[in-house]
Amino acid sequence: MPQKPSIPKGTRDFSPTEVAKRNYIIQTIKKQFEVYGFQPIETPSFENYDTLMGKYGDEGDRLIFKILNSGDFISKVDDVTYSSKNSSSLTPKISDKALRYDLTVPFARYVVMHQNELDFPFKRYQVQPVWRADRPQKGRFREFYQCDADVVGAKSLLQEVEFVQLYDAVFEDLGLKGTTIKINNRKVLSGIAEVIGAKNLLVDFTVALDKLDKIGEEGVKQEMLAKGISETAIEKAAPLFQMTGSNHDQLEQLKSLLVQSEIGMAGVAELEEIVTHIEELGLQSAKLALDVTLARGLNYYTGAIYEVAAPEGVKMGSIGGGGRYDDLTGIFGLKDMSGVGISFGLDRIYLVLEELGLFPESLGRSLDVLCINFGKEESLAALQLVGKLRSAGLKAEVYPSSSKMQKQMKYANSRNVPYVILIGKQELDAGTFVVKNMENGEQQSYALNNPGEFIQQL
RNA sequence: GUGGUUGUAGCUCAGCUGGUUAGAGCGCUGGAUUGUGGUUCCAGAGGUCGCCGGUUCGAACCCGGUCUUCCACCCCA
Numbered sequence: 001m002p003q004k005p006s007i008p009k010g011t012r013d014f015s016p017t018e019v020a021k022r023n024y025i026i027q028t029i030k031k032q033f034e035v036y037g038f039q040p041i042e043t044p045s046f047e048n049y050d051t052l053m054g055k056y057g058d059e060g061d062r063l064i065f066k067i068l069n070s071g072d073f074i075s076k077v078d079d080v081t082y083s084s085k086n087s088s089s090l091t092p093k094i095s096d097k098a099l100r101y102d103l104t105v106p107f108a109r110y111v112v113m114h115q116n117e118l119d120f121p122f123k124r125y126q127v128q129p130v131w132r133a134d135r136p137q138k139g140r141f142r143e144f145y146q147c148d149a150d151v152v153g154a155k156s157l158l159q160e161v162e163f164v165q166l167y168d169a170v171f172e173d174l175g176l177k178g179t180t181i182k183i184n185n186r187k188v189l190s191g192i193a194e195v196i197g198a199k200n201l202l203v204d205f206t207v208a209l210d211k212l213d214k215i216g217e218e219g220v221k222q223e224m225l226a227k228g229i230s231e232t233a234i235e236k237a238a239p240l241f242q243m244t245g246s247n248h249d250q251l252e253q254l255k256s257l258l259v260q261s262e263i264g265m266a267g268v269a270e271l272e273e274i275v276t277h278i279e280e281l282g283l284q285s286a287k288l289a290l291d292v293t294l295a296r297g298l299n300y301y302t303g304a305i306y307e308v309a310a311p312e313g314v315k316m317g318s319i320g321g322g323g324r325y326d327d328l329t330g331i332f333g334l335k336d337m338s339g340v341g342i343s344f345g346l347d348r349i350y351l352v353l354e355e356l357g358l359f360p361e362s363l364g365r366s367l368d369v370l371c372i373n374f375g376k377e378e379s380l381a382a383l384q385l386v387g388k389l390r391s392a393g394l395k396a397e398v399y400p401s402s403s404k405m406q407k408q409m410k411y412a413n414s415r416n417v418p419y420v421i422l423i424g425k426q427e428l429d430a431g432t433f434v435v436k437n438m439e440n441g442e443q444q445s446y447a448l449n450n451p452g453e454f455i456q457q458l
Numbered sequence: 459g460u461g462g463u464u465g466u467a468g469c470u471c472a473g474c475u476g477g478u479u480a481g482a483g484c485g486c487u488g489g490a491u492u493g494u495g496g497u498u499c500c501a502g503a504g505g506u507c508g509c510c511g512g513u514u515c516g517a518a519c520c521c522g523g524u525c526u527u528c529c530a531c532c533c534c535a
Binding site: 102134135 | 459491492493494495496508525526527528529530532533534535
């Protein structure tokens with residue numbers, strides 16, 4: 001009985017066309033990363049269990065794919081743990097490796113391990129798959145690519161400014177107009193929590209606030225109440241729900257709200273500097289928008305937070321995100337190493353470009369020229385010609401067998417080949433080859449000993 | 459992790475209150491057309507109805523389980 005082929009939930013096969021499109025996005029991103037001075041590194045697909053666990057919160061721990069130990073791992077578990085049937089205490093005893101969950105934590109580990117070889121500030125980029133044991137949905141996979149660029153060892157806000165420009169540059173290159181780069185600052189959120197007297201409920205407060213555009217003002221208030229935030233605190237936070245106007249208008253409103261909070265004012269000052277710089281430098285097609293409700297779950301962010309929204313009308317979660325983390329390497333024993341970085345979600349950008357029809361047409365072209373095969377003698381001449389075309393950098397091939405012309409033409413058609421070359425008996429005798437333009441059907445004849453004439457026409 | 463949803467030919471989908479040999483369009487293969495594709499005409503191939511079990515004289519259809527898809531939570535790229 002043959003096994004029915006299948007792949008795990010949330011994973012995908014990629015066809016030649018899909019790979020071409022994905023590579024197009026990756027190359028565009030990598031090119032800008034390098035133009036901005038980042039260097040590539042790669043890290044293993046799986047890390048030590050302890051490297052990853054505890055870095056992403058309880059929710060994150062649940063979504064990490066653990067790798068079962070090799071050998072007779074179960075016999076090494078003590079009876080008490082084994083019979084307790086408690087997954088969280090049993091897992092670390094039967095698994096000491098786990099699949100990479102993102103690229104930031106492995107990068108932090110990398111920086112600490114290689115600190116003596118690195119020149120700081122160190123700017124690295126990394127394009128690799130990550131894995132999450134999530135339940136798949138549209139734009140959510142269990143295996144997907146992240147494209148990260150981070151700087152460690154530089155506290156200057158100029159880095160934050162550059163990352164906004166980098167986002168803009170990539171989306172401009174991809175022809176993706178109208179993206180919104182949302183920006184906020186963790187210090188502002190801390191300040192607000194402080195001012196309203198909910199300092200110890202910062203996380204619950206920000207998570208609830210983050211949902212404003214989704215569940216509305218009433219929904220947010222209810223969730224805050226449910227999380228134990230007092231009504232007077234929520235009352236004080238009320239101005240946040242009505243923040244309107246330009247980035248600067250909103251900053252002014254924040255200032256009056258946060259005047260009592262040192263950390264809050266520091267966050268506002270940072271935001272102001274970034275926003276002002278970007279205004280002076282200008283952006284090509286993206287829009288920078290201050291969004292006080294932007295929270296982002298990852299708890300290692302300490303300063304700026306970014307999130308990129310697809311153009312209006314495209315229903316898709318964020319296509320990129322990032323921020324400043326002052327002490328990411330601290331957990332691995334390297335103190336005072338500030339980092340800031342951004343990430344592009346390749347798979348989601350793909351879906352957005354597909355939905356908007358923004359992939360260049362040439363990506364579907366796997367072949368520039370197909371040579372029709374008329375028989376033994378003719379195909380030899382065809383191979384010689386194809387060799388010259390290949391030297392000129394054209395993707396060219398001879399149809400492998402002298403099937404019916406109709407079949408060969410159909411093949412050319414379905415492979416989207418723009419030019420078909422015919423070398424039959426007549427041409428061979430005359431020392432010529434005929435080029436058929438598949439788009440308009442026009443045919444032109446060239447000398448076999450001078451294919452350069454044809455190549456120049458392209 | 460919670461709740462829901464989907465699965466029929468390579469693709470997109472029909473298939474009535476359970477009732478003979480499960481259909482269409484597109485695609486594919488062959489022919490009309492022995493040196494010309496994307497239009498047309500003719501013919502043909504192709505299906506364990508996701509999988510396992512149950513109810514029934516009888517199941518694509520009803521029930522249970524399982525896998526998958528998509529959606530809402532949770533969270534997130």
